[in-house]
Amino acid sequence: MESFKNQDGKRIVENLIKVIQENRDYLSKIDGEIGDGDHGINMNKGFSICQERIEGKDMNLTEAFKTLAMVLMTEIGGSMGPLYGTMFIEMAKQSKGKEEIDKEVFRQMLASAIKEIQEIGNAKVGDKTLMDTLIPALEAYEAAMDEGFATALEKMSAAAERGKDSTIDLVAKIGRASRLGERSRGVLDAGATSCWLMLKSMADSMVQMV
């Protein structure tokens, strides 16, 4: 059965941090089109603080996700602090006590994260938010679970990318960009984009490990 050890999972978070750092300016630029241009900066700041906290420490995936979540929720704020903080705290909760992360554990991690994000953000598919990335990603993952963990992860990643791209043609219904109405059409949503980058990074790391 395809799985990886929770104990080996810290590198998934290390890779996530790297991806956010590399895309700092890209995310800020996208955000600047219809937001205030600080998305990449705040994400980079939070993820870099997390990097310092986990560096050189022996911790598993659950602990690494929890560290990331706590930094985002208690030190970063904005909209992304509570949203991504919620996402990673759920991933930590659902993986807690699981020695092996298999396709069912990861399904629970993703599904629970999305449920709680929806609870706090009140967004749905089509609102031009990270939900446009998350919901299709989960659907694709669940639909492909019979084909194996790695395949399901790859399909999740591809669906997340399509979901992210779908935000270009959407008019924002929620958050700061929603005040722009039609003027928000034609550009990517920054949250949907950072969310895709993270799901893709997680999938890539996990595929290598299973």
Added chain:
Amino acid sequence: MQRMVNNPDYAVEDMLKGFVKVHSDILVGTENPRVLKYKDAPVKGKVGIVTGGGSGHKPAFAGYIGRNMVDAVAVGEIFSSPTAKAFFDAFKEADSGAGIACLYGNYAGDNMNVKMAMKMAEMEDITVKTVVANDDVASAPKDQPEKRRGVAGEIFMWKVGGAKAALGGTLDEVIAVAQKAIDNTKSVGVGLAPCTIPSVGSPNFQIEPGTMEVGIGHHGEPGVKVMPLGTADEIAEIMTDIILPDQPFMSGDEVVVLVSGLGATPVMEQYIVYNRVEEILAEKGIKVHRSYVGNYFTSLEMMGVTLSILKLDEELKELVDMEVDTMGLKQFKY
């Protein structure tokens, strides 16, 4: 970028250090570096007034900490909501047992973080009620008040709520009158040049030279229309044309007027705008009871102004007139 910062990612931290040193007669830092409080908070028996928001709006938000106004403030990154933890810690610093009135502006991040902070407060038996400011008429149509954002009119909400709390009002009374203040306040902004978040390094929106953005938000959110740059009088006319019918403000009303610079507009020019605003109000039979002109609620170095008008009744008038001693607003009776 011609700006005075050290590491731009730590501009807020560096600013707070200086701010607390200068205003130590009014406020102090707390265990949470992102929470400042009135030096005497929590004031025994008094409802605690808490607000918070992104940085870059000085004197808002921390500049309104002080006697008869705000007790504790949660401080965010530039243009980005404070954390839920910061709001929660601010509640704790301001709570004397009489409850907390959290008076903040309608932004997605602030809404989420306040909501999470209230859950934390519930677990510690701190009662928190909120008023969410939505005075910016350009940010959404009148029939969608829940989509309108809060701008400089928030100052009236803190002034009135803070005064009511100081007079011994209960939490419900403070909330009710703060809500009344914001319901009777309408604002609009006009932007002439954009602003730059230091860590971004370049403006994230453009206002072409020779034009102005009518209805611009406090973070450069685009407004309702881009027009050729007008004279100060024309700008005053455009702004009053938007605000007055929205409330509506009518002949016989008494009002408070606030013209706030957005950061880079000389105060001199703000007075030129005010002068015409007052004339227009006088022509319409609207009496100015009190007025404020200056950099009360800025957006880094954005060029432009916001105009906020509050319609008074007897209760609001008494509360607006009360003494206040903060860094951003000082008012004494002689």
